[in-house]
Amino acid sequence: MINIAIMGFGVVGSGVAETIRLNNEAFAKRMEGVTLNVKYILDLREFPDHPLGDRVVHEITPILEDRDVTIVVETMGGTVPAYDFSKKAILAGKSVVTSNKEVVAKHGAELQRLARENGVSYLFEASVGGGIPIIRPMWQCLASNQVESVTGILNGTCNYILTKMERDKEDFSTALKQAQELGYAEKNPAADVEGHDTCRKISILASLAYGKTVSNEDVLCEGITEIMYEDLLYARNNGYSVKLLGRAKKDAHDGKVYVLTAPHLVPETNALAGVNDVYNGISVVGNVVGDVLFCGRGAGSMPTASAVMADVLDVVRDCKKFIGWDEEKADFLGDVNKNVTASYIRTKASKQAVISAFGNVAVTEMAGYCMFMTEEMSDMDLAVKIKSLGEETVRIRIMK
Amino acid sequence: MINIAIMGFGVVGSGVAETIRLNNEAFAKRMEGVTLNVKYILDLREFPDHPLGDRVVHEITPILEDRDVTIVVETMGGTVPAYDFSKKAILAGKSVVTSNKEVVAKHGAELQRLARENGVSYLFEASVGGGIPIIRPMWQCLASNQVESVTGILNGTCNYILTKMERDKEDFSTALKQAQELGYAEKNPAADVEGHDTCRKISILASLAYGKTVSNEDVLCEGITEIMYEDLLYARNNGYSVKLLGRAKKDAHDGKVYVLTAPHLVPETNALAGVNDVYNGISVVGNVVGDVLFCGRGAGSMPTASAVMADVLDVVRDCKKFIGWDEEKADFLGDVNKNVTASYIRTKASKQAVISAFGNVAVTEMAGYCMFMTEEMSDMDLAVKIKSLGEETVRIRIMK
Numbered sequence: 001m002i003n004i005a006i007m008g009f010g011v012v013g014s015g016v017a018e019t020i021r022l023n024n025e026a027f028a029k030r031m032e033g034v035t036l037n038v039k040y041i042l043d044l045r046e047f048p049d050h051p052l053g054d055r056v057v058h059e060i061t062p063i064l065e066d067r068d069v070t071i072v073v074e075t076m077g078g079t080v081p082a083y084d085f086s087k088k089a090i091l092a093g094k095s096v097v098t099s100n101k102e103v104v105a106k107h108g109a110e111l112q113r114l115a116r117e118n119g120v121s122y123l124f125e126a127s128v129g130g131g132i133p134i135i136r137p138m139w140q141c142l143a144s145n146q147v148e149s150v151t152g153i154l155n156g157t158c159n160y161i162l163t164k165m166e167r168d169k170e171d172f173s174t175a176l177k178q179a180q181e182l183g184y185a186e187k188n189p190a191a192d193v194e195g196h197d198t199c200r201k202i203s204i205l206a207s208l209a210y211g212k213t214v215s216n217e218d219v220l221c222e223g224i225t226e227i228m229y230e231d232l233l234y235a236r237n238n239g240y241s242v243k244l245l246g247r248a249k250k251d252a253h254d255g256k257v258y259v260l261t262a263p264h265l266v267p268e269t270n271a272l273a274g275v276n277d278v279y280n281g282i283s284v285v286g287n288v289v290g291d292v293l294f295c296g297r298g299a300g301s302m303p304t305a306s307a308v309m310a311d312v313l314d315v316v317r318d319c320k321k322f323i324g325w326d327e328e329k330a331d332f333l334g335d336v337n338k339n340v341t342a343s344y345i346r347t348k349a350s351k352q353a354v355i356s357a358f359g360n361v362a363v364t365e366m367a368g369y370c371m372f373m374t375e376e377m378s379d380m381d382l383a384v385k386i387k388s389l390g391e392e393t394v395r396i397r398i399m400k
Numbered sequence: 401m402i403n404i405a406i407m408g409f410g411v412v413g414s415g416v417a418e419t420i421r422l423n424n425e426a427f428a429k430r431m432e433g434v435t436l437n438v439k440y441i442l443d444l445r446e447f448p449d450h451p452l453g454d455r456v457v458h459e460i461t462p463i464l465e466d467r468d469v470t471i472v473v474e475t476m477g478g479t480v481p482a483y484d485f486s487k488k489a490i491l492a493g494k495s496v497v498t499s500n501k502e503v504v505a506k507h508g509a510e511l512q513r514l515a516r517e518n519g520v521s522y523l524f525e526a527s528v529g530g531g532i533p534i535i536r537p538m539w540q541c542l543a544s545n546q547v548e549s550v551t552g553i554l555n556g557t558c559n560y561i562l563t564k565m566e567r568d569k570e571d572f573s574t575a576l577k578q579a580q581e582l583g584y585a586e587k588n589p590a591a592d593v594e595g596h597d598t599c600r601k602i603s604i605l606a607s608l609a610y611g612k613t614v615s616n617e618d619v620l621c622e623g624i625t626e627i628m629y630e631d632l633l634y635a636r637n638n639g640y641s642v643k644l645l646g647r648a649k650k651d652a653h654d655g656k657v658y659v660l661t662a663p664h665l666v667p668e669t670n671a672l673a674g675v676n677d678v679y680n681g682i683s684v685v686g687n688v689v690g691d692v693l694f695c696g697r698g699a700g701s702m703p704t705a706s707a708v709m710a711d712v713l714d715v716v717r718d719c720k721k722f723i724g725w726d727e728e729k730a731d732f733l734g735d736v737n738k739n740v741t742a743s744y745i746r747t748k749a750s751k752q753a754v755i756s757a758f759g760n761v762a763v764t765e766m767a768g769y770c771m772f773m774t775e776e777m778s779d780m781d782l783a784v785k786i787k788s789l790g791e792e793t794v795r796i797r798i799m800k
Contacts, residue, residue, distance in 0.1 A: 019544055019688050022687065022688065023544060023545070023546060023687070023688065026546050027543075027544070029611070030543060131686075131688070131689035131690065131692065132692055133533075133537040133540075133692070136536070136537070136540060137533040137536070137537055140533075140536060140710060140713075140714065143427075143430060143709070143710055143713045143714075144419055144423060144427070144705075144706050144707075144708075144709030144710050144712070144713060145423070145706055146423060146426050211429070271671075271674060271675075271695060274671060274674050275671075286531075286706060287422065287423070288419050288422065288423065288531070288702050288703070288705060288706040288709070289531035289696065289697070289702070289703050289706035289707075290531065290696065290697045290700075290702070290703055291696060291697070292531065292532055292533070292694070292695065292696035292697075293693070293694070293695040293696060294692070294693070294694055294695075295671060295692065295693040295694075295695075296689065296690065296691060296692035296693060297689070297690045297691075300690075302688050302689070302690070303688070303689045303690055305544075305688060306544050306545055306686060306688040306689035307544075307689075308544075309543070309544030309688070310540060310543055310544050312544075313540075313543045313544060314540065314543075317721065321717065
């Protein structure tokens with residue numbers, strides 16, 4: 001019997017306990033009879049009505065001191081005290097499995113190193129893409145590739161909102177409200193809709209793909225709060241779907257890696273355009289395999305618990321391994337403002353002003369706005385032209 | 401330095417050599433300086449102009465006797481002599497990595513057991529889905545799930561032909577000929593277009609998912625040779641796309657697993673409907689994670705080599721592990737003829753004959769055929785009705 005402790009008994013932590021209850025027999029079959037036992041649940045709250053209510057502790061000390069506990073599941077969210085607790089658990093000789101993207105994005109490399117030094121594992125499959133296996137396939141199956149790009153719809157809340165806005169012809173705030181009522185969005189939705197969650201996840205994937213720490217603070221981050229229904233309609237009429245993407249791309253010419261988080265018009269011919277609702281989709285292009293796409297539920301209690309459990313079972317099988325990247329700060333990041341890209345523009349400026357700034361582009365007039373697509377140009381050049389319009393203007397990148 | 405031998409220097413084997421040449425430096429970085437060396441190439445032919453031409457041997461003995469060779473890559477195809485050679489290599493204490501679905505489908509469980517007994521690995525990521533990571537994600541990441549179903553577009557040749565028939569309004573034989581000219585189909589295309597290749601692959605996935613040997617000989621196997629352009633047109637007009645699917649599904653009521661290979665009308669709302677050309681797509685439904693989809697190039701030299709190399713690097717990292725299933729024959733297979741499903745029917749019988757057999761169904765008349773969709777019924781019931789039509793009749797299952 002393997003004893004585990006769950007730190008943080010919220011949506012994901014309780015899903016982990018439920019997964020163990022549901023599938024413990026099936027696990028045992030695959031693991032030569034070994035079963036899992038949730039010995040401790042660390043939470044500030046009490047859960048008197050939960051079958052595991054008697055396992056609840058309010059301090060980490062008993063977990064750290066109990067040598068029978070070999071695996072700690074960290075599903076707390078936030079960096080304080082999750083980072084400190086994870087570190088303590090690793091230093092106490094326990095493997096740590098986490099779904100916490102904040103900790104992985106900020107302290108992942110350090111915890112990976114400490115785990116290595118202490119002969120344990122620090123695994124984080126659940127930190128990106130919910131239940132979709134992505135960290136391990138990228139690390140392991142694509143080990144034989146040099147990664148040319150990673151492009152992902154990484155936030156289920158944003159994807160749900162964008163899908164709903166288009167389908168139900170709603171504005172952003174109405175769709176957000178419904179997402180909150182359904183539990184798909186937090187009461188304070190900023191981390192999702194302003195792109196920070198996506199930004200952390202693409203930073204993790206970029207770190208993994210290119211081997212050094214890409215800090216989300218160095219990654220351009222735009223959200224979806226300015227998007228209107230009319231933008232989605234214009235996009236659809238022109239063969240595109242609007243998606244919030246995290247992108248990391250190695251430029252073949254200068255060798256730099258360009259990482260950003262921003263909404264994009266994705267051509268309908270691209271499989272990511274068909275990833276809707278709360279689903280996530282991640283496309284990886286390798287120099288040998290070509291493009292591979294992974295899709296599935298990117299969030300939610302059980303899908304995320306599924307990924308956590310995959311890591312737990314990996315530790316149980318004692319297949320010790322290092323998955324991760326250097327603590328050293330990435331020195332290969334390019335300036336995304338120099339990226340050359342076509343854009344969709346919506347502006348309150350007049351058609352005449354548009355044509356005088358952008359030349360003879362095809363302008364659609366809708367809901368008091370002029371909408372059009374630009375040629376490919378750098379962000380710096382685009383900024384000059386947008387400024388010359390002198391009116392409220394929204395820009396969305398067009399993915400090739 | 402790790403020495404490997406490549407058995408079979410055809411499309412995949414030479415892709416493996418090329419991948420090592422391209423990415424050896426990158427491998428070394430991930431493997432603490434270890435590099436790979438192709439010490440032997442076993443093939444009946446000579447390759448005097450290839451940079452590795454001097455490594456060619458025509459017998460397996462030197463490979464078996466060379467203790468410096470720790471990994472053997474088997475990319476021969478067919479079971480003779482690939483099965484025998486793989487067994488000998490394992491018994492000689494070498495890990496074997498294969499792309500050979502015939503051997504894996506027929507002898508996989510035995511070779512997995514022998515590898516385990518001899519402290520080496522038998523890995524076969526490349527046997528299904530080409531470059532798409534699917535074996536390892538199913539085994540590892542979805543370890544925490546009980547698999548409810550696996551549904552896959554597993555043969556790139558068939559998918560290319562079906563895509564081309566619809567896009568270019570061609571009949572089957574014209575599209576096949578083009579596929580052959582482009583190298584997507586073999587001169588003798590039977591294994592692909594009659595469904596045998598798909599059947600072997602779904603048998604491998606079903607064995608992996610449910611733990612005992614599902615023999616492809618026990619799996620119903622229908623190909624795409626009878627499909628006409630008009631079937632694809634009818635399907636599209638009704639919101640479907642026609643795909644050759646391998647399916648394995650555990651029935652929640654009787655606990656049986658139903659496995660089959662057959663073309664299906666796939667609803668356009670299902671992501672598999674959007675997997676076109678030579679791409680493969682595999683959808684796995686787990687009881688915890690929900691549905692997860694993997695897509696990518698399902699065949700070709702480099703994508704398949706990518707999957708082979710992932711296994712090779714796994715062995716190099718010395719993460720010894722068992723991936724596989726029991727040699728015992730599956731005792732859980734249900735009779736697919738008892739499956740209840742709706743169908744699309746194309747028949748030379750008259751509209752009146754159709755309505756007298758199937759009731760008041762909506763009949764489309766095209767190209768001298770009556771086309772319609774049936775209610776859900778068992779294959780046995782359907783067979784009786786089709787027989788009563790007394791004319792040439794083609795049936796394609798409709799996926800829910």
